[in-house]
Amino acid sequence: GVNADAVSHHAMGLVLALARQLHLARDQQHNRYWRPMISDPAQREDDLCGQTMLIIGLGEIGSRLAKLAKIFGMRVLGVKQDISRHDGIADEVHAPSELPRLFSHADVVVLCCPLTSTTRNLIDQSAFSAMKSSGQLVNVARGGCVNETALANALTKGQIASAAIDHFYDEPLPVDSPFWSMKNLVITPHSAGETRKYEDNVIDILIQNLDRLWSGKEELVNQIL
Numbered sequence: 001g002v003n004a005d006a007v008s009h010h011a012m013g014l015v016l017a018l019a020r021q022l023h024l025a026r027d028q029q030h031n032r033y034w035r036p037m038i039s040d041p042a043q044r045e046d047d048l049c050g051q052t053m054l055i056i057g058l059g060e061i062g063s064r065l066a067k068l069a070k071i072f073g074m075r076v077l078g079v080k081q082d083i084s085r086h087d088g089i090a091d092e093v094h095a096p097s098e099l100p101r102l103f104s105h106a107d108v109v110v111l112c113c114p115l116t117s118t119t120r121n122l123i124d125q126s127a128f129s130a131m132k133s134s135g136q137l138v139n140v141a142r143g144g145c146v147n148e149t150a151l152a153n154a155l156t157k158g159q160i161a162s163a164a165i166d167h168f169y170d171e172p173l174p175v176d177s178p179f180w181s182m183k184n185l186v187i188t189p190h191s192a193g194e195t196r197k198y199e200d201n202v203i204d205i206l207i208q209n210l211d212r213l214w215s216g217k218e219e220l221v222n223q224i225l
Contacts, residue, residue: 001060001222003193008064010192011110011140014164015053015069018108018136019046023186049073054106056122057113057141058086058093065112066090077102103130108138115142123147128154135160140192143167148179155182166192 017023028035038044053069055062058078066076066089078090079099086093094102096118103109109131113119123137124147131137137160139146148169154160164186165179171190179185212220 003195004060004064006195006197007061007112007140007192008068010166010188011061011065011112011138012068014138014140014166014186014188015048015108015110015136017186018138018162018164019048021045024183027183051075051107052077052105053108053110054102055079055090055110055112056096056099056119057111058090059112061140062110062112063087063089065110074108077106100126100130103127104132106135107132108136111137111139111141111145113141113145115144120144121147123150125150125153128159131160133158133160137163137165139164140166143169143171152178152182155184162186164188166190 025035048069050073052075053066054077055066055069056079058066058080062078062080063086066078069076070089076090076092078086078093079096079102080086080093081096083093083095099122109123111123113122119141122145123139128150131154137146137151137154143165146165151163151165155163162184166188167190168177168179173179173187173189179187
């Protein structure tokens, strides 16, 4: 896609930011606070090697994210509608019906799926209850895939450790939203797909499709219908 690289890189960046607590470091920089070493190992920054990432939506973006996660030594579980069609990057690929069981195995859950009638409110209270209390949620899909009331409860009550969200129900996010003040939440303003190469990528795909049409090929790049 036009911005598949950008979105997958953004997702991996958010995963790293949560693991290394870069958002907290930025807050400390703003407050001119040099944090001492943390004595409690459970409160320290973490590394990704050996952790399990659950990617919901193993399409073009999800598959690219899986490759990035493998570079960091992560185990990757993928979820997609048609499990017979995948590139083999993920260690395991499961149908959506397996999600309730998979949540408890994941250290990081990343949403890369489209918003449909089946994915709306996919991450709800039951999903958060099934996740690890040390788990993290990253959403670079549509805001409607996550129930925001359940998300707020999960973050404030410690059902999960942290989250990073790129898209919300209402945008811009209202100034009175409780999400703004949550220290265990990273917010990006629906910018996962932004890249300096966007226009060039659009032109490249246009040229490819014109060449395909000129040569009589019926299937186009990024064809929807």
